[in-house]
Amino acid sequence: xxxxxxxxxxxxxxxxxxxxxxxxxxxxxxxxxxxxxxxxxxxxxxxxxxxxxxxxxxxxxxxxxxxxxxxxxxxxxxxxxxxxxxxxxxxxxxxxxxxxxxxxxxxxxxxxxxxxxxxxxxxxxxxxxxxxxxxxxxxxxxxxxxxxxxxxxxxxxxxxxxxxxxxxxxxxxxxxxxxxxxxxxxxxxxxxxxxxxxxxxxxxxxxxxxxxxxxxxxxxxxxxxxxxxxxxxxxxxxxxxxxxxxxxxxxxxxxxxxxxxxxxxxxxxxxxxxxxxxxxxxxxxxxxxxxxxxx
Amino acid sequence: xxxxxxxxxxxxxxxxxxxxxxxxxxxxxxxxxxxxxxxxxxxxxxxxxxxxxxxxxxxxxxxxxxxxxxxxxxxxxxxxxxxxxxxxxxxxxxxxxxxxxxxxxxxxxxxxxxxxxxxxxxxxxxxxxxxxxxxxxxxxxxxxxxxxxxxxxxxxxxxxxxxxxxxxxxxxxxxxxxxxxxxxxxxxxxxxxxxxxxxxxxxxxxxxxxxxxxxxxxxxxxxxxxxxxxxxxxxxxxxxxxxxxxxxxxxxxxxxxxxxxxxxxxxxxxxxxxxxxxxxxxxxxxxxxxxxxxxxxxxxxxxxxxxxxxxxxxxxxxxxxxxxxxxxxxxxxxxxxxxxxxxxxxxxxxxxxxxxxxxxxxxxxxxxxxxxxxxxxxxxxxxxxxxxxxxxxxxxxxxxxxxxxxxxxxxxxxxxxxxxxxxxxxxxxxxxxxxxxxxxxxxxxxxxxxxxxxxxxxxxxxxxxxxxxxxxxxxxxxxxxxxxxxxxxxxxxxxxxxxxxxxxxxxxxxxxxxxxxxxxxxxxxxxxxxxxxxxxx
Numbered sequence: 001x002x003x004x005x006x007x008x009x010x011x012x013x014x015x016x017x018x019x020x021x022x023x024x025x026x027x028x029x030x031x032x033x034x035x036x037x038x039x040x041x042x043x044x045x046x047x048x049x050x051x052x053x054x055x056x057x058x059x060x061x062x063x064x065x066x067x068x069x070x071x072x073x074x075x076x077x078x079x080x081x082x083x084x085x086x087x088x089x090x091x092x093x094x095x096x097x098x099x100x101x102x103x104x105x106x107x108x109x110x111x112x113x114x115x116x117x118x119x120x121x122x123x124x125x126x127x128x129x130x131x132x133x134x135x136x137x138x139x140x141x142x143x144x145x146x147x148x149x150x151x152x153x154x155x156x157x158x159x160x161x162x163x164x165x166x167x168x169x170x171x172x173x174x175x176x177x178x179x180x181x182x183x184x185x186x187x188x189x190x191x192x193x194x195x196x197x198x199x200x201x202x203x204x205x206x207x208x209x210x211x212x213x214x215x216x217x218x219x220x221x222x223x224x225x226x227x228x229x230x231x232x233x234x235x236x237x238x239x240x241x242x243x244x245x246x247x248x249x250x251x252x253x254x255x256x257x258x259x260x261x262x263x264x265x266x267x268x269x270x271x272x273x274x275x276x277x278x279x280x281x282x283x284x285x286x287x288x289x290x291x292x293x294x295x
Numbered sequence: 296x297x298x299x300x301x302x303x304x305x306x307x308x309x310x311x312x313x314x315x316x317x318x319x320x321x322x323x324x325x326x327x328x329x330x331x332x333x334x335x336x337x338x339x340x341x342x343x344x345x346x347x348x349x350x351x352x353x354x355x356x357x358x359x360x361x362x363x364x365x366x367x368x369x370x371x372x373x374x375x376x377x378x379x380x381x382x383x384x385x386x387x388x389x390x391x392x393x394x395x396x397x398x399x400x401x402x403x404x405x406x407x408x409x410x411x412x413x414x415x416x417x418x419x420x421x422x423x424x425x426x427x428x429x430x431x432x433x434x435x436x437x438x439x440x441x442x443x444x445x446x447x448x449x450x451x452x453x454x455x456x457x458x459x460x461x462x463x464x465x466x467x468x469x470x471x472x473x474x475x476x477x478x479x480x481x482x483x484x485x486x487x488x489x490x491x492x493x494x495x496x497x498x499x500x501x502x503x504x505x506x507x508x509x510x511x512x513x514x515x516x517x518x519x520x521x522x523x524x525x526x527x528x529x530x531x532x533x534x535x536x537x538x539x540x541x542x543x544x545x546x547x548x549x550x551x552x553x554x555x556x557x558x559x560x561x562x563x564x565x566x567x568x569x570x571x572x573x574x575x576x577x578x579x580x581x582x583x584x585x586x587x588x589x590x591x592x593x594x595x596x597x598x599x600x601x602x603x604x605x606x607x608x609x610x611x612x613x614x615x616x617x618x619x620x621x622x623x624x625x626x627x628x629x630x631x632x633x634x635x636x637x638x639x640x641x642x643x644x645x646x647x648x649x650x651x652x653x654x655x656x657x658x659x660x661x662x663x664x665x666x667x668x669x670x671x672x673x674x675x676x677x678x679x680x681x682x683x684x685x686x687x688x689x690x691x692x693x694x695x696x697x698x699x700x701x702x703x704x705x706x707x708x709x710x711x712x713x714x715x716x717x718x719x720x721x722x723x724x725x726x727x728x729x730x731x732x733x734x735x736x737x738x739x740x741x742x743x744x745x746x747x748x749x750x751x752x753x754x755x756x757x758x759x760x761x762x763x764x765x766x767x768x769x770x771x772x773x774x775x776x777x778x779x780x781x782x783x784x785x786x787x788x789x790x791x792x793x794x795x796x797x798x799x800x801x802x803x804x805x806x807x808x809x810x811x812x813x814x815x816x817x818x819x820x821x822x823x824x825x826x827x828x829x830x831x832x
Contacts, residue, residue, distance in 0.1 A: 018674050185670040188630055189733065193684040194657030203683075207674045290674055290717040 032283020105163025110170025118178030177209035218281030310368030581636035611788030667726035
């Protein structure tokens with residue numbers, strides 16, 4: 001055996017093939033990689049905002065009023081004379097964390113709940129899914145408003161509240177996928193090997209069910225961001241002087257005719273985030289689908 | 296255009312078809328010539344991808360263009376060149392003077408329309424009959440293709456019919472406009488042997504009665520060996536050999552034809568591999584019933600079955616679909632919990648084992664499934680698939696797993712370079728090799744092989760069968776080999792069990808079963824084996 005082959009063999013034996021192959025594929029997908037880079041950059045900026053923002057978020061110069069982009073204020077200022085770039089940076093902290101954290105909460109609960117219901121089946125499945133139906137039937141705005149009223153306004157609660165609503169659809173999608181996969185022969189083959197049910201679920205079923213979930217996740221993140229804007233608009237989410245992209249857009253829309261940049265710039269950042277997410281989501285789905293065209 | 300040769304119903308000359316793909320031009324069919332006569336059958340034989348279907352579909356304008364393209368050739372049918380007819384003219388011939396039967400009777404019927412409506416449709420559209428007339432004619436035709444009580448069944452939906460009945464309906468639909476030429480594309484491949492035999496005799500009977508020309512496409516030489524007049528053997532888009540039946544079957548000249556002929560399983564197992572008298576597997580009064588919401592009484596898939604398998608013995612289990620043979624196999628390895636009865640494996644009562652001790656026992660018994668496309672996890676590489684059971688049962692130390700995987704791959708005939716590939720990158724035969732490798736990875740004593748070669752082309756089938764035989768010797772395996780195909784079973788088994796409607800109706804050594812069958816059902820099965828003339832010769 002040559003040294004080259006030896007190296008290859010060591011390479012083969014280490015790590016799960018699927019995730020490694022998926023990463024190699026993702027790297028070749030230009031739009032997805034671009035999306036990933038942009039999102040990473042946004043996260044980095046959000047993380048370091050307090051140190052790199054040109055102004056403090058509470059700094060306002062009422063004399064200045066709303067002005068267009070200038071040397072001192074690259075993206076202009078709002079009617080209170082606050083720097084828009086600073087606001088977008090601080091807003092991004094909130095929007096990105098709400099969007100991603102709430103979605104991760106939803107993803108985690110939904111995938112676990114749905115795959116257990118679908119895999120175990122029978123009475124447990126019925127009970128679990130009826131619970132989902134009941135939660136579906138609750139008007140969720142009232143649910144969130146109730147939570148906010150009882151526990152007060154709290155960022156963490158906001159994540160949980162939105163996540164707790166969004167997981168329902170995830171659970172349903174996952175259950176359908178798992179139910180379908182459970183009857184496949186390769187699952188039976190895994191039982192025949194002697195694998196335990198949890199290993200079968202994690203290693204054989206979930207990787208095959210993940211495609212639609214990824215796509216749905218990338219759709220959920222933006223909708224969660226907009227939901228946060230809506231809640232904030234109602235006075236249940238973020239309150240000034242804190243801000244988020246959703247809020248900035250909402251206020252910007254009010255003064256669209258006089259000060260269009262107040263709508264355009266926050267809108268631009270939200271749009272770029274959404275595009276990046278979509279490209280990344282499509283790329284991830286394709287990367288995980290080993291049946292896709294082999295290059 | 297004048298009639299060139301009135302004897303020939305269809306004369307295809309120099310037909311070439313190609314497909315434009317991303318990787319360049321694929322020549323599906325190259326320079327094909329053949330003729331079909333009235334009242335005669337021309338069989339086109341070849342494995343999947345040999346261009347046998349494409350050549351016939353292109354005659355009827357049924358290949359999508361683009362990417363398909365008919366490069367050259369002519370197909371003279373009743374003085375007209377089919378390849379040069381306008382779409383409209385072709386439509387008046389297709390379905391009316393030339394009709395087709397397809398492989399899968401499940402997907403070719405509209406599940407939302409009654410049989411009667413589907414039959415009447417072409418009558419009303421092509422022959423402009425009134426509904427009443429169309430219905431009477433349909434009933435008449437259903438009776439002719441052997442459907443009982445057609446007055447009642449005409450109002451049934453396709454799902455209320457069995458596979459064989461559906462194929463009869465398909466034949467009735469193909470015949471309804473009294474065509475002159477019938478193209479049958481693997482019409483019996485999806486059917487059981489006994490039903491296949493009925494179907495073939497039905498086609499021959501109708502052919503004689505109506506003076507039909509038939510093109511019969513199949514991958515299986517033995518199927519056509521009983522009734523085809525002319526045989527054309529295709530490989531990679533070309534005709535490699537053609538001639539009348541007796542010359543092709545009796546004295547083939549092309550090596551590919553010889554290979555096809557030798558791939559037909561025949562004869563029995565040469566040496567018995569049985570060691571010892573203490574049974575390794577002992578099944579006693581086994582029952583597996585399924586309760587269903589539709590029926591009050593449970594479905595008795597396996598009812599009161601008893602038999603035993605000696606160490607090293609290969610026992611063949613034969614029966615048609617629905618006979619419960621797969622359920623029996625799965626009940627033995629406890630993939631389905633039996634309702635009652637006992638399964639002993641090396642004196643261990645499997646039905647009473649706890650889940651965790653059963654998982655431990657799975658090391659010693661494995662199962663190979665029928666469909667290698669469904670039985671492999673599409674997102675696991677060959678390496679992961681083969682290494683997983685080794686890790687689980689700690690067959691070898693972790694550092695030796697890689698070399699153990701290569702050993703298995705070598706044993707089942709896969710190249711080392713494919714270790715990182717995913718199942719979809721393999722052909723059906725290679726996938727089945729992976730599945731066999733997975734079963735062997737834990738070095739089991741006993742394997743249930745559930746129709747492991749039924750989904751494969753004949754030549755591949757014979758390779759995989761040979762592989763299984765070699766592995767039985769090399770690994771000292773004991774095996775329950777399930778199949779609907781008696782000739783496959785005969786080739787591999789020491790002893791044969793015949794299963795019918797959930798019970799074992801006959802049991803005996805393979806020579807005894809074949810030479811002195813006692814049960815009527817066994818006799819019917821043996822008579823249904825296609826290509827019996829070949830078996831004898």
